[in-house]
Amino acid sequence: MYATFNMLGSVFFTATPSYHCKVPQVYENVTLAPYNNLSSRLFPPNTSFPTDQDVNRVVPGKCSIVIRNVGNDTEDFISAWTGQSDGNRTELPCPEGRTYAKDIYTSTVVSEFDLACGSEWQVSTSKSVFFIGKLIGDIISGVISDRFGRRPSVLLALMVSVLLGIATALIPSMVVYVVSQGIQGVLNGFYFNVAYTIAVEFVGPSKRNSAAISMTYFFTLGYFVLVLFAYFIRDWRHLALALYAPCILFGFFWLTLPESFRWLLSRGRHSEAEELLRKVARWNKVDVKEGDIQGVLKTSRDAKALAETFTPLDLVKTRRRLAITASMCFIWMVNGMVYYGVSLGTEDLGGNLYVNFTLMGAIEIPAYAFAIYAVNKIGRRTTLIGTMLLGGIGCLVSGCLTSDVHWLIVTFAIIGKMGISASFVIIWLFTAECYPTVMRIIAIGMGSAFARFGSALGPQIMMLKDLVSYLPMVIFGLNAIAAGFLAMLLPETVNRKLPQNIREFDTLLNSAGLFGHCKAAATDSDNGSESFPTEDTPSDPDVDAKLMKNGTPAHSEDCTTSAPNNVLRRGSK
Incomplete structure (x- = not known):
């Protein structure tokens, strides 16, 4: 929030x-x-x-x-x-x-620093600088949190962000404001990514979906809190104080937030990890056996050894991998561009800013609910295609309407926001499921970087309204539609066991045709046997247990294998 x-x-x-x-x-x-x-x-x-x-x-x-x-x-x-x-x-x-005029806003950055009539670019630049900073934060957060720990990293970044937010009320010039936005972007990318990592690392595989979705809905809740404060506080400096000053209470997290259990394991601090595990078990009133702890330790060491042998270049070493990765990156970029372009451009829709902003936030609730339901019932790829096309058509129609039907402009913009919000959720899940365990974090990191690039483009594209009023929404719409068609190249992952290694990844890419029709299982060119999955592939016990409970072998190749959706990830938008 x-x-x-x-x-x-x-x-x-x-x-x-x-x-x-x-x-x-x-x-x-x-x-x-x-x-x-x-x-x-x-x-x-x-x-x-x-x-x-x-x-x-x-x-x-x-x-x-x-x-x-x-x-x-x-x-x-x-x-x-x-x-x-x-x-x-x-x-x-x-x-x-x-x-x-002061009939709506007592004071804003624009009115205080006189940023109208040719100076509007400074406002859009400040928004783009934020997302460039966020891209930097995304990149360095993993390195620093892996080195120094999740807990100190997230808390330090969060507290510095809060203090900088409070200091916003004292900013003397637009240059300082832009610089502060860039720093806030770095800190935002840092604390959100690490907080998300803690959330998914601190729960078992079967609970990761709930942990990730709860963060998604709290982000949406932030819309309503923000617009409520903004409605009653019309001076931007006072608004900054009202939003950030109460957050100084985050300092109490130093007393309550534990270190990530999995990070402790990765650093070889097994005694601390074991103590934390026992503490959590006592809280949940669950008995932990010594064999369970040793099994987790071994799994962690094996996974780390595998992950260290791959680089981002492995994502594009074959034509199929290159096509899939390029499509994924474009879809990520378009999602970031359209989502934040529309969200930050709410004022340009005309009418009441507070009503429009509230509607833009409220539409995310049914969007996420639909996405969660549809990805299992309809399929990942089909749902992604549909939501991207819906978002694109909504933006395109909104941009093509004339100002005398203002209510229709807002309506279709909200429809576009609904589609792109749903697709933003799905692309996190799709990327996590499509790429193998040993490359999954690399793929998600690359996709997130492209999303940040798109987010930085969004405010700049909105500036084109000064040339042609409908141009920004048309650009958003056409790009979203193009991304929807590109999604047809992606393999369907619903009811499929997640690939664990490179060979399984390649088999997944070969086993699905255009529009999601399954092909016959690919065979290993060396011995003619089915190459996905292999008997020596480490499997998720949570997944295997659920599959066996349903009477389906965990290592089935058939496209209709019943696999649970235990990773619905969105991370930092």
Whole structure:
């Protein structure tokens, strides 16, 4: 939930109030009394106008002022103001900046640092810098947390992020704001990834689905908390304080959060791991036998030895692997681009920002529920294709509609958000199931990196609205549709045992045709025997036990093998 504040708080921090040019000071001495009724309809209250004999009429626009020299009689004056006559017209950029309305927002980054009329790029840059920082955080989080431990890594990153968030209320300039957003991105990628790792490492395989999904729903809950605070607090500095200051209580996690059991095993700290395991067992009122502990230790050593023998290059060494990996990376990139492009561009939909933002968050609840249900009933690939196409069509239609049907624009944008939210969940699961155990974390890390790249592109694409209003949503829609068609290249993984090694991975790629139709089992070219799976493949006892309970051999090759879905991963969006 805290991650939502980090990632989407800028929607309200950088909201753009209505604005117009300040009237130059030279014209502020005299109020145009004879024409108050006319001026009150055309300009904001307290706007001053000149009444010199050589009449210069100043019309303040949004990004420029227009000076018209006309006659001093009433008829000429009214003609000039109503646009029926220009007189001698001179247009100049706002010489003294802009005045921002305070009817909706008391203060925002845009109004305080005057970021309208050609300076909007600074706002979109700050959002992109955040996701570039998040990409860096994704990369270094694994290295540092593996070296120093999950617990100190996540808590230190979290507390630094909170303190930096509180310091946001004191930011003196836009440059400092952009830099702080980049640092927040690094910290966000760091603490979210490590927290997710702790969540899935601290539970058994059969509970990982629940652990991952709970994080997903808390991220969505953050939408509602954020918009509630933003609705009642209209000053961006005060909003930052209200969001971040209570989070200083995260410091108490130092007293309660344990180290990851699996990390302790990986570092050879077996006595600490055993003590932690016994502590958890006592809490759950479960007896732990010595044989169980030794079995876990051996499994951990074997898995580590296997994982150390592979690199990202192994993902693309054959044509099939290259095609699958390239498709996966593009799908990841599009999901990040569209999800955050639409979420951060909520204000550009028009209408009430608070209502639109709430709807954008609320639609994720049925999106995730549908994804969880459909991936088992319909299949991973079919559901991914369908949700990507739904997201693409929703965005495409939303972009092509005219402003006079605003409610339809918002409706189709929400439909697009629903589709892309569901596909974002599924691609985590799909990647985890498609790649073998020995390469799974590498594949997920690569996909996540492409998602961050896409997330950084999203705000920049939204800037294209200043050229052509419908262009951003059309780009989002077409890319999502293209990703949906590319998903047809992926193998179906529903009801299949997860591949454990490279040979099983290649067999999986060869065993499914286009549109999910299963082919005959591939054979090993050396001996003609079925190569997926092999008898010496280490298996997940949680999976095997459930399969045998259903009366199906755990090592069946048939596409209809009943395998449980115990890994529905989303990690850090």
